[in-house]
Amino acid sequence: MEKRLIEVEVENFRSLRKITLPLRPLNVLVGPNGAGKTNVLDVFRFLADVIGTDLQPALDLRGGFDEVVFRGGDKPPVYMQIKLTATWTTHSSLSALDEYQLRVSRPRQGSLSRREKFAFKRTQGRGRRITISGQKVNVVDTGRGGGEREIGISALSSGLSTLPRLSDEQGGSEVSTVAQRLASFRVFDVRVDEARQASRFPRAKTEVLDDGAANLAGFLLALRSQDENAWQRLVEDAMEVLPQLDGIDFEYPSGAAREVVIVLHERGLRRPTQLADASYGTIRLLGLLALLYDPNPPALTCVEEIDHGLHPQALELLVERLREASERTQFLIATHSPALADRLQPDELIVCERRDEGSSMIPALSAERIERIVGTSEGLPLGELWFSGALGGDL
Known part of the structure; x- marks a missing residue:
């Protein structure tokens, strides 16, 4: 059984008033500015931050609970909620999904x-449910011989950051699997000034590979050593998109085994060009190709405005490589580009719209x-x- 994220449900997270989003291997969000594409990606960045720093710091990083919850409507919401279903753990299947749900509440005049x-x-018809509320963790084994037990936890600590330390009997193994998958989620954006x-x-x-490709040279050097093919x-992909390119190599300005830079061999030039002197689009292309050829990808890779800075002739190749790489990692991509959408299959496209009251409608149209x-x-x-509007959310 393929291990992947099946669906995400979100309530009251930024513009995501209430959405249910089925996920396939390759998922491309299209829509105007403000439709909520970035907020979908930030759901996964938020969960990774919860694992890395815990719940309160993850909220503080975004300005606190009031800045995270949905801003529309007559009254501010008193809760936000994220629910994931997946087939990540050993015995999961489409008929026995893994589930994780986080609900953060603050009643009016109340505390978080x-x-x-x-x-x-679990095995042989057995399952496990873990519920965390306040300072109590309730572990229930279902099926024959099931039991129930209670564990203590700090009031605002997340189970994602705390429970993986528990023993297998207490539920640590499965929670650890989910936490590892979520922690691996990558929201990728080539920061050109660093990547060069x-x-x-x-x-x-x-x-x-760094989330912003700051270690692009080191990553590509390691890739060459690890997988020559x-x-x-x-x-070859880079040469196909960049007609002037004859090859890619490396130099070591501070001596071998200290630091490395990428150099480009370009047709008609007497000397190689260091990546520091290459164009914005060239650096973005190399960063995206590095992402797509990553031999050890995370469970989910998110990329915002993937086509930014790229020539339209690169999009055909980019979509082909995304499909190939989606056999190893799921992709959630955001774009404004009709030219990129032209190259997609209907089940890869997710249309995003924004309602008048400020909430996102995602997907605005079903795949069917x-x-x-x-x-x-x-x-x-x-x-x-x-x-042209034929796929607009009001249709």
């Missing part, structure tokens, strides 16, 4: 509280509805249908 729920499939610089020499055969395909519209469109591509 959280409630969490975990549900997992030298990076430290990789200290191991594998290098974890993947490296050659990456270089998009299929029907495409079927009667006389061959028009998805991007053109979306940009």
Whole structure:
């Protein structure tokens, strides 16, 4: 059974008043500014922050509870909630899904509280439910021979950050699996000024790609050492999109084993060009190719405005590589580009709209509805249908 995220439900998180979003291997969010695409990506960044720092710091990073909850309507909401269903743990399946739910509440004139729920499939018909409320963790084993026990926890500590330390009998193994998956989620955006610089020499055969590609040179050097075939395909892809490019190599300005820089061999030039002197689009392209050829990707990779700075001729290749890489990691992509959407299949497109009261409608159209519209469109591509309004949320 493929291990992946099946669905996310969100209530009262920024503009996400109430959405249910099924997720496939490749998911591309399209919509105007303010439709909520970035907020969907921030749901996963928030959960990763909860694991890394705990609940209160993750909220504080975003300005506190009042800045995170939905701002529309006559009265401010008293809670926000995130629920995930997945097939991550060993015995999960589409008929026995893993579930995680986080609800953060603050009644008017009241103090902040959280409630969490975990549900997992165990073995031979057995399951486990873990509920966290206040300072109590309640662990219930379902099925034959099931039992119930209670564990203490700090008032605002998240189970995602605390329970993985428990023993397997207390539920730590399954919670740890979920926490590891969520902690690995990557919201990726090439920070060009950092990616163009030298990076430290990789200290191991594998290098974890930074969320902003700040270690791009070190990562690509490690990739060349680890998987020569993947490296050659990456270089060929770059040469296909950049006609002037003849090859990619590395230099070591501070001596071997200290730091490394990327150099580009370009047609007609006497000397190689260091990446520091390359164009914005070239650096973004190399950062995205590094992401797509990552041999050890996270469970989910989010990318905002993936086409930013890229020539339209790169989009065909980009979508092909996204589909290939989605066999190893799920993708959640945000874009404004009709040209990129033109290259998608109907079940890869998620149309986002914004209602008058400020809430996001995601998806604005079901996958089945998009299929029907495409079927009667006389061959028009998805991007053109979306940009013309044929895939608008009011249809």
